[in-house]
Every structure is written in C-alpha cells, then in structure tokens.
Amino acid sequence: MSSRRFTHFLTATTLFSLCALNVSLMADDQASPAESGVSYYKDIRPIFQSHCQGCHQPAKKGGEYVMTDFSQLLRGGESQEAAIVPGKPDESYLISLITPVDGEAEMPKGTKPLSSVEVDLVRKWIEQGAENDAPASTQPKFSADNPPVYNAAPVITSLHFSPDGKYLAVSGYHEVLIHHSDGSGLAARLVGMSERIETARFSPDSTKIAVTGGSPGRMGELQVWNVSDNSLLFAKTIGYDTLYGANWSPDGKLISYGCPDNTSHALNVEDGKEVLFNGAHDGWVLDTVFSVNGDHLVTVSRDRSMKLINVPTQRFIDNVTSITPGALKGGLNSVDRHPTKDELLCGGADGVPKVYKMFRDKARKIGDDFNLIRAYPALQGRIFSTQFSKDGTKVVSGSSFNGVGQVKVANYEDGKELSSVDLDGGIFSVAFHPNGNTVAAAGFGGEVHLIEAATGKIIKSFVPVTIQTAVAGAAEE
Ligand code: HEC
Numbered sequence: 001m002s003s004r005r006f007t008h009f010l011t012a013t014t015l016f017s018l019c020a021l022n023v024s025l026m027a028d029d030q031a032s033p034a035e036s037g038v039s040y041y042k043d044i045r046p047i048f049q050s051h052c053q054g055c056h057q058p059a060k061k062g063g064e065y066v067m068t069d070f071s072q073l074l075r076g077g078e079s080q081e082a083a084i085v086p087g088k089p090d091e092s093y094l095i096s097l098i099t100p101v102d103g104e105a106e107m108p109k110g111t112k113p114l115s116s117v118e119v120d121l122v123r124k125w126i127e128q129g130a131e132n133d134a135p136a137s138t139q140p141k142f143s144a145d146n147p148p149v150y151n152a153a154p155v156i157t158s159l160h161f162s163p164d165g166k167y168l169a170v171s172g173y174h175e176v177l178i179h180h181s182d183g184s185g186l187a188a189r190l191v192g193m194s195e196r197i198e199t200a201r202f203s204p205d206s207t208k209i210a211v212t213g214g215s216p217g218r219m220g221e222l223q224v225w226n227v228s229d230n231s232l233l234f235a236k237t238i239g240y241d242t243l244y245g246a247n248w249s250p251d252g253k254l255i256s257y258g259c260p261d262n263t264s265h266a267l268n269v270e271d272g273k274e275v276l277f278n279g280a281h282d283g284w285v286l287d288t289v290f291s292v293n294g295d296h297l298v299t300v301s302r303d304r305s306m307k308l309i310n311v312p313t314q315r316f317i318d319n320v321t322s323i324t325p326g327a328l329k330g331g332l333n334s335v336d337r338h339p340t341k342d343e344l345l346c347g348g349a350d351g352v353p354k355v356y357k358m359f360r361d362k363a364r365k366i367g368d369d370f371n372l373i374r375a376y377p378a379l380q381g382r383i384f385s386t387q388f389s390k391d392g393t394k395v396v397s398g399s400s401f402n403g404v405g406q407v408k409v410a411n412y413e414d415g416k417e418l419s420s421v422d423l424d425g426g427i428f429s430v431a432f433h434p435n436g437n438t439v440a441a442a443g444f445g446g447e448v449h450l451i452e453a454a455t456g457k458i459i460k461s462f463v464p465v466t467i468q469t470a471v472a473g474a475a476e477e
Contacts, residue, residue, distance in 0.1 A: 153446025258285025347383030400426025
C-alpha cells in the first residue's frame with residue numbers, strides 16, 4: 001500500500017509543524033487581537049478545524065450543526081438558535097457553549113474546554129462582525145449530497161481490498177471510492193473534508209475504513225468510516241499537512257499513521273485518544289505496520305530507515321534496516337508485515353523489494369544489514385507500494401520510472417519472479433485480493449488494473465470515477 005509524494009510542496013508550515021501541536025499555541029504567538037482585527041481565516045478557522053469540525057461537518061453533523069460551511073456556521077443547528085450573531089457575542093449560542101463554567105464547557109463535547117485565549121479570539125471576532133475572509137479555494141465544496149465532479153481521471157495513491165474480499169477502496173479527490181472488488185462498479189463514495197487522500201485501509205474485520213490525508217500545507221486529517229452504512233465514525237484534524245500510511249493493529253483497536261513532521265502516531269479507535277507518539281525519524285514517515293501481536297509498530301521514512309517502536313512504552317527500540325551510510329539507497333515508501341510472522345516487506349527508492357526480520361537476535365555490528373532475510377527481483381525505478389498476499393506465499397510490488405509503471409509478483413519463500421507487467425503511468429499502489437489470485441494496481445494514469453498474479457495478464461482496467469467530458473451548458477450531442 002502507501003502512495004506517491006513527489007507533488008508535495010514543502011512549505012514553512014510543513015517544516016515547523018508538529019502533528020500533535022495544539023493550535024492554541026499558535027494563537028498565543030499571534031499579535032494581540034486587541035491591536036488588530038481578528039481574522040476568520042488565520043485565527044478562528046484553525047481553532048474550529050482542530051477542535052470542532054470533526055463532529056460538525058456534512059458527513060457528521062453533531063446537533064445537525066455544520067461548521068465547515070460559513071453560512072451554516074452562523075445559522076446553527078437543531079436548537080434553532082443562531083450559533084453566531086455578528087456583532088453580538090452575548091447573543092451567540094456558540095459562545096455560551098464554549099465558555100467554561102467551573103472549568104467545564106459544553107463544547108467541544110467530551111473533552112477539555114478551549115483555552116481562554118481561544119475563547120477570547122472567537123468572542124472578539126464575533127464582536128468585530130464575524131466576517132469571512134477565507135479565500136474561496138479554502139472553503140469546503142463537497143459533501144455526499146454534492147460530490148466531487150471529475151474532468152479527468154484522478155491520480156490514484158491508494159488501493160486496498162477489504163479482508164472479506166467484497167470491496168476495493170480507491171483514493172479519489174476529496175473522497176474514497178468503494179468499488180466492488182471484481183471491478184463491476186462503484187458501491188459507495190465516502191466524501192470527507194480532506195482534498196487529498198493518501199491511504200485508505202479496511203480494518204481486519206472489514207467493518208471500518210481508516211483514511212489519512214489532508215489539504216497540503218493546511219491540514220492533516222484522519223477519518224474512520226463505517227463500511228455498513230458509509231457513515232463517518234470520527235474525523236480528527238491533525239497538524240498542518242497531509243498524513244500518511246494508515247494501518248490497523250491486528251485486533252482492530254488501534255490505528256497508526258505517519259506525519260510529514262517526522263513523527264509516528266497511534267490512536268485508540270474507541271475514543272480517538274492518542275496512545276503512541278514517537279519522533280525517532282529524520283524524515284517524513286510514509287508508512288506504518290503493527291507486529292503480529294500488536295505490541296510493536298514499524299515505520300518507514302524518507303530518511304531511508306525502518307524503525308521499530310514498542311507500543312506500550314512508545315519507545316524507539318531498533319533500526320530494522322542498516323543505518324550505515326550508503327547501505328540503503330534512498331527513502332523507503334512502503335512497509336507490510338507477513339500475515340503470520342514478524343517479517344517485514346519494504347520497498348523504496350532503490351527499486352528492490354526486501355524482507356527483514358522485525359527483531360534482531362544478534363548484537364548489531366556497524367555496517368551490517370543483519371535483519372535482511374531476502375531480496376526480490378528489482379523493479380524499474382522507485383517502489384511506491386508493496387504487499388504480502390493474505391496467505392503469505394507471494395509478494396507484490398509496484399514502481400514508477402520515467403512515466404512507466406511496473407508490477408511484479410514473486411514467491412515469498414524462494415524469491416522467484418512469478419509475473420511482471422509494464423503499464424502506462426507510474427504505479428503508486430498495489431494490493432492483493434484476499435484470494436491471492438488477483439492484484440490491483442494503479443497510479444498516475446488514473447486507471448485501476450486488475451491483474452492475474454500468476455501470469456501478469458491484465459484481466460480488467462477501469463477508471464474509478466465518472467468523467468465529465470464537457471463543460472455543463474457547452475455539451476454537444
Ligand atoms: C465529539 C464531537 C463534538 C465536538 C468535538 C464538538 N461538538 Fe458541538 N455538538 C456535538 C453534538 C453531538 C451536538 C448535539 C448536542 C449534544 O449532543 O450535546 C453538538 C452541538 C453543538 C452546538 C449546538 C447546535 C444546535 O443549534 O443545536 C453548537 C453551537 C456546537 N456544538 C458548537 C461546537 C463547537 C464550537 C465546537 C468546538 C469548539 C464543538 N461543537 C465541538 C458534538 C461535538
């Protein structure tokens with residue numbers, strides 16, 4: 001799984017953001033609102049994004065109240081009380097809900113109140129007229145009722161089959177597309193706030209799907225959806241840039257992810273609380289996977305290393321790959337764990353899929369790559385995605401080189417190549433169907449290819465979205 005990231009632009013916020021950093025710190029740093037006007041875009045929206053919008057957006061409307069759309073933000077929800085009355089903070093229902101009484105506030109629901117600095121900013125902004133100065137490009141445009149429209153096939157960064165074999169999740173723009181796994185059609189569209197989806201992965205029991213993404217340079221987001229009714233279970237805005245590499249603990253209780261601020265995280269699905277935070281990497285953390293019994297997390301990064309972290313203590317334990325300069329050529333993009341053994345399949349810039357032991361059973365010698373078990377036939381260019389088959393007998397990898405994609409399937413045990421196919425456009429994601437006979441591959445070309453694992457024969461190719469060919473009104477025929 002995992003995805004490509006060459007189009008990412010590195011902004012100041014990327015460099016200085018900390019995924020877990022609370023926005024209140026940012027507010028503290030800003031000029032006192034008394035001296036200048038309070039900006040909705042710069043001061044208020046970040047507060048609402050990180051503390052409120054997870055529960056108040058089109059896909060999840062707590063109290064029928066949507067805070068992502070400005071007119072609805074003012075109007076309010078089921079109470080029929082105006083949430084915000086411009087110029088009149090004391091008549092604004094929202095203010096009464098966020099203002100703590102005896103250290104507790106109604107909103108944000110179920111967690112600690114906003115800081116007094118934040119409450120004061122919201123109050124001042126309403127007092128000054130509650131104006132919307134956010135650029136149009138930052139206002140959310142899409143929801144389930146108003147889904148994205150495509151003029152061209154979107155670049156595909158993530159593919160994943162549900163473990164029960166029913167569905168294939170495909171990344172889209174502002175949404176995850178749930179297709180029937182045989183490519184016979186679209187089953188559901190999960191439209192959320194993030195414009196870019198980096199990964200979408202089903203839970204081990206196929207009932208939920210974890211999505212990482214965000215809006216580059218503005219926000220990162222983790223979404224968790226219920227598959228049975230396509231409802232958003234929760235959404236959490238995290239940091240200032242897109243999140244990567246979502247994965248589930250084998251018991252389905254934790255979700256891990258990586259951040260472009262070099263940190264790795266895991267949170268509890270039940271209450272959304274963070275249970276793991278680790279900053280051992282020196283580069284963007286692009287993919288994560290748990291050990292067989294869930295007590296360790298493995299992360300890979302652009303810093304060229306694969307790291308082992310203990311979950312209960314959140315401590316860095318070891319570098320799984322060699323850390324000798326030059327031993328690994330370029331960053332790692334993807335990691336997967338063998339279904340029954342603590343062995344790790346990784347792929348990255350050197351184009352060679354490799355399997356490593358998770359735990360070292362001999363002291364490290366400088367210069368060794370002791371944990372390496374086996375390397376598989378090299379692919380052209382960089383590998384963006386690798387995965388074991390569900391029975392652990394095969395591995396699949398996908399790569400990109402000068403606009404050409406390549407997908408290779410090999411035997412796990414002896415490393416023998418079973419099939420290889422070249423495709424138009426770099427491949428950013430590959431996934432095994434749980435039956436082990438079919439792999440899906442997709443990337444820059446925007447088409448999903450279903451490929452016979454044994455032969456490399458393309459069974460079916462399809463564009464996962466409906467493409468609008470003509471501008472409305474100018475349509476001919
Ligand atoms: C964990 C989910 C959650 C979070 C986070 C949250 N809310 Fe709510 N909110 C709700 C629910 C659910 C309701 C419906 C009433 C209730 O259950 O208390 C609600 C109701 C409201 C209402 C009343 C709407 C109406 O007209 O009835 C307002 C206003 C509101 N929230 C504002 C906020 C603000 C501002 C924040 C952030 C500072 C926030 N909420 C964070 C879940 C949440």
